[in-house]
Amino acid sequence: MQSQDILAGNTDEVLPQLINAGGSPGGAWPKVLVGVFNNKIISGGTDLPEDFEHWIIKFPAGNEFPDAGPLEYAYSLMARDAGIMMSETRLFNTTKGDLFFGIKRFDRNGNTRFHVHTFGNLIHSDFRIPSQDYDHFFRLVTNLTKNHQDLIRAFRQMVFNLFTHNRDDHVKNFSFVMNHQGEWSLSPAYDLIYSSGPGGEHSMTISGEGKAPTKAHVTKLGDNHGIKKKMIDNIVEQVSDAVNRFQIHAQTAGVSKSTGNKIVAHIKRNLDGFSRT
Numbered sequence: 062m063q064s065q066d067i068l069a070g071n072t073d074e075v076l077p078q079l080i081n082a083g084g085s086p087g088g089a090w091p092k093v094l095v096g097v098f099n100n101k102i103i104s105g106g107t108d109l110p111e112d113f114e115h116w117i118i119k120f121p122a123g124n125e126f127p128d129a130g131p132l133e134y135a136y137s138l139m140a141r142d143a144g145i146m147m148s149e150t151r152l153f154n155t156t157k158g159d160l161f162f163g164i165k166r167f168d169r170n171g172n173t174r175f176h177v178h179t180f181g182n183l184i185h186s187d188f189r190i191p192s193q194d195y196d197h198f199f200r201l202v203t204n205l206t207k208n209h210q211d212l213i214r215a216f217r218q219m220v221f222n223l224f225t226h227n228r229d230d231h232v233k234n235f236s237f238v239m240n241h242q243g244e245w246s247l248s249p250a251y252d253l254i255y256s257s258g259p260g261g262e263h264s265m266t267i268s269g270e271g272k273a274p275t276k277a278h279v280t281k282l283g284d285n286h287g288i289k290k291k292m293i294d295n296i297v298e299q300v301s302d303a304v305n306r307f308q309i310h311a312q313t314a315g316v317s318k319s320t321g322n323k324i325v326a327h328i329k330r331n332l333d334g335f336s337r338t
C-alpha cells in the first residue's frame with residue numbers, strides 16, 4: 062500500500078506533488094503532511110494556497126489492528142466526548158477502500174506557524190527509554206504555562222490514557238505550543254489510540270505505577286498538584302462516561318466488531334482495576 066493512494070480519485074495533477082511530499086513529522090507510523098480543502102488534497106509541508114489547511118495523514122504500518130485508521134478516529138471522537146481538546150480529525154478514503162486517519166495541525170493556522178516543542182525535547186529525555194512519571198510532566202505544565210486550566214487538561218488526558226489503554230504515553234506524545242506573545246500552552250491532544258506500551262505498562266508511570274494504576278494513584282497525583290477533589294471526581298466521571306460509550310464512537314468510525322470487542326475488554330479491565338482499593 063503506497064501512501065500516495067490517498068490521491069486516487071483526485072486530480073492526476075496533484076499526484077506527483079504528494080509523492081514528493083515526504084517530510085514525515087516523525088513517530089512510528091509513516092505519515093504525510095498535506096493541504097486539505099474539503100475533498101481536495103495537495104502536497105503539504107510548505108505554504109498552502111488559500112482555503113487549504115495543514116493536516117497530517119497517518120498510514121498504520123504493522124499495527125496489530127487492520128482497521129487502525131478507523132480506530133484512531135473512534136478514539137478522537139471518544140476523547141472529545143470526554144472533554145479533551147483535540148484538533149479536527151477525519152478519515153480519508155482511497156478508491157481501494159483504505160481508510161486513513163487524519164488530523165489538522167495545531168502548529169499551523171492557515172500558513173501562520175507556531176513554535177512547538179514536545180515534552181521529551183524540552184527535558185532532553187529519550188522517548189524510547191521510559192523514565193518519566195506524570196508527576197514530572199505536570200510540574201513542567203505548571204512551570205511553563207502557569208495556567209491551572211492546562212494542568213487540568215493534562216490530568217484529563219492522563220485519566221483518558223489510563224481508561225482507554227493508551228500506554229504509548231511517552232514524552233513525545235505531549236507537546237507545548239508558544240503563541241506570538243511568547244506564552245506557552247499545552248498543545249491539543251494527539252496520538253490517542255489503544256496501545257499496549259513497553260512491557261505492557263504505561264510509558265509514563267502514574268504515581269510510580271505503570272501496570273495497574275488505581276484511583277488512589279490518580280487521586281494522589283491530582284492532590285499533589287493542587288487539583289481539587291471535586292474536580293478530580295468530575296474528570297474521572299466524565300472520562301469514564303465517554304469511555305463507556307466507546308461502542309457508539311466505534312460504530313460511527315466504522316471500526317470492525319472484532320477490534321471493537323477487544324478494546325471493550327481492555328477498557329472494562331482498566332475501569333475495574335481503577336476502582337480496586
Ligand SMILES: Nc1ncnc2c1ncn2[C@@H]1O[C@H](COP(=O)(O)OP(=O)(O)OP(=O)(O)O)[C@@H](O)[C@H]1O
Pocket residue numbers: 086087088089090091117148164165166167168179229233234236251252
Ligand atoms: N495535530 C498535530 N499537529 C501538529 N503536530 C502533530 C499533530 N499530531 C501529531 N503531531 C506531531 O507528529 C508526531 C507524530 O505523530 P503521532 O504521534 O500521531 O504519530 P505516531 O507515529 O503514532 O507516533 P508514535 O511514535 O508515538 O507511535 C508527534 O510526535 C507530533 O510531534
Ligand SMILES: [Mg+2]
Pocket residue numbers: 088089233234252
Ligand atoms: Mg506519537
